[in-house]
Amino acid sequence: MRWIEIDLDAITYNFSQIRQLVPEQVKILSVVKADAYGHGGVEISKALEEAGTDMFAVTTVEEGVELVNHGIRQPILVFAPMLPDQAETILEKGLVPTIDNVESLDALADFSKKMGKEARFHLKVETGMGRTGILPEEISSFMERLMEYPQVFMEGIYSHLATAMMKDKSYSQKQLNLFLHILKEIKKEKNVPLAHIANSAAVLDMPEAYLNMVRVGTLLYGQYPSSHVARRIDLKDPWQAKGRIISVKKLTPGQSVGYGRDYMVRKPMEVGVVPIGYADGFGVLPHTRPAKVYDLVKSTAKIFSHLAGAVLANYMICEEKRLPVVGRIGMQMSMIDITGHKIKAGTEVKIPLRRTTSGARIPRIFLKNGKISHIRTLP
Numbered sequence: 001m002r003w004i005e006i007d008l009d010a011i012t013y014n015f016s017q018i019r020q021l022v023p024e025q026v027k028i029l030s031v032v033k034a035d036a037y038g039h040g041g042v043e044i045s046k047a048l049e050e051a052g053t054d055m056f057a058v059t060t061v062e063e064g065v066e067l068v069n070h071g072i073r074q075p076i077l078v079f080a081p082m083l084p085d086q087a088e089t090i091l092e093k094g095l096v097p098t099i100d101n102v103e104s105l106d107a108l109a110d111f112s113k114k115m116g117k118e119a120r121f122h123l124k125v126e127t128g129m130g131r132t133g134i135l136p137e138e139i140s141s142f143m144e145r146l147m148e149y150p151q152v153f154m155e156g157i158y159s160h161l162a163t164a165m166m167k168d169k170s171y172s173q174k175q176l177n178l179f180l181h182i183l184k185e186i187k188k189e190k191n192v193p194l195a196h197i198a199n200s201a202a203v204l205d206m207p208e209a210y211l212n213m214v215r216v217g218t219l220l221y222g223q224y225p226s227s228h229v230a231r232r233i234d235l236k237d238p239w240q241a242k243g244r245i246i247s248v249k250k251l252t253p254g255q256s257v258g259y260g261r262d263y264m265v266r267k268p269m270e271v272g273v274v275p276i277g278y279a280d281g282f283g284v285l286p287h288t289r290p291a292k293v294y295d296l297v298k299s300t301a302k303i304f305s306h307l308a309g310a311v312l313a314n315y316m317i318c319e320e321k322r323l324p325v326v327g328r329i330g331m332q333m334s335m336i337d338i339t340g341h342k343i344k345a346g347t348e349v350k351i352p353l354r355r356t357t358s359g360a361r362i363p364r365i366f367l368k369n370g371k372i373s374h375i376r377t378l379p
């Protein structure tokens, strides 16, 4: 009764747009963390592997294990710095850990010796995100320790930009410069094949940050990171959440809609019920900032046109009409005002649903060439 359609061709199209923008010698790492931003980690990874991605990244070891267990072959970088007790799983599953301290390096080296297996990792460097990564002043002692472990291979070095989606790129430039400086110092002692710092915003706005690999998430899923970035490539939206109206109710003045009687009926109306609610992530919409004055005027006009007592932020689309959500959003049900539209129970609606917070239990219907290729339903 509610589902999300994922157009795999749109994902492949977006990948090829990025591939064409970024020079051939620059590798592409596809970020498929958080269930591929809500689109379905395994299925999206399979499509991207076919499209020619060079590498994947997820946040947690568990996410990486899931992909490996489903047959993903390209290397998978785990963004969260490895904890010493994760070394064994990482080596067993062939994941590429992020290391940002000596203790974890020791653990990785220990296990690789025990298991008789070479280990590789990417060193994360903190350059201004204030999150994970080794501090620049700790790097030289880290490098000294690394020299003691011939079976441990530092395959890459990376850092993460905090403000690349903003108009002012001076902070990003500062981060990049620090990163380049560190890279130069490290390369005096050891060759490192991969260096990466560019996310989606930098892919569009900072070609000087490409180095030899870029890490893209947002663009793959058909979205621009902000309204400030250059829209240098064409993107297709692979995502559409849908549902069916399961009940239509005629209500008269004095009655109310939903929990708490937040919405009071003032004139005869018709209400449609759609089986989606906050447990599915419905009602959690991002605030988009207007890019130009024109957008601001447009969105303000929209708000005024909906000032009929309806909740402004939440709506659904039915037969091309934008219908406001009325009453409090329930755990798994929401109501829309369908007055005067002659909409019957069973009718399909489009639901604006934020991808990364959309419930994993909502079935994902994957489309290829306009046909259903696979349906994912979680138990």
Ligand SMILES: *Cc1c(COP(=O)(O)O)cnc(C)c1O
Pocket (backbone or CB within 6 Å): 031, 033, 079, 160, 198, 199, 200, 201, 215, 216, 217, 218, 219, 225
């Ligand atoms: C999420 C993430 C990315 C991808 O960012 P987008 O802006 O979605 O392209 C890249 N690098 C790291 C470390 C991330 O956590």
